[in-house]
Amino acid sequence: MTRARLVETRAPRQPAAAALVLHGGAQRPGNPEVSPTQLSVLRMVPVAQRLAREGRGRLAVFRVLNSARGWDASTTPVDDVTWALAAVRERYGDLPVGLVGHSLGGRAALLAGGGAGVRSVVALNAWVYPTDAPDLRGRRVLFVHGSDDRIADPARARAVARSLSGRAEVTWVDVPGGRHAMLRHGRTFEREAARFTADALLQPGQVGRAAEDAREA
Secondary structure (H helix, E strand, C coil): CCEEEEEEECCCCCCEEEEEEEEECCCCCCCCCCCCCCCHHCCCCCHHHHHHHHCCEEEEEEEEEEECCCCCCCHHHHHHHHHHHHHHHHHCCCCEEEEEECCHHHHHHHHHCCCCCCCEEEEECCCCCCCCCCCCCCCEEEEEEEECCCCCCCCHHHHHHHHHHCCCCEEEECCCCCCCCCCHHHHHHHHHHHHHHHHHHHHCCCCCHHHHHHHHC
């Protein structure tokens, strides 16, 4: 079986923290390998780039390419995140880490978020079960969900957010008109994920925001 892979977006020599960006993508017949050019993978490229800009040279950013598409009983994206966390520790030592995932990647981020060193979790249009109940005590968690998502039910994600709020610091952001692929209002998803992660890992993490706000206005 193909191993998971790390794709470097920004890798400072001595970062203050690291972020792992997790793609979604449904299972396919025959269990084909994850392709760097599949749409669910490519959609996370601008998310990773925005994280790198927000980190201003202090944040190492890597995209994780899963070992397989989708989610089944034998291997899940959570296993790939666990591997990626170990790879980051081996490279940089015990840095604080943020996880940012879309769709099934959002679920993987939530379920792997109790791992050693993880400080924050961002779930973008997360495809979850209402019974998902990871132990995220001490973590900061952000859900960003489009109101028009017809693939990952916002109600399910809200149920998980409510459940987690008793044990973690949970924030919910609605994206009116946002759909599952995050193409509509894409900058909103990217901005919320990057700012939240930078704030959690690099506090105060406020440098440069006024200029970016002005450019995006």
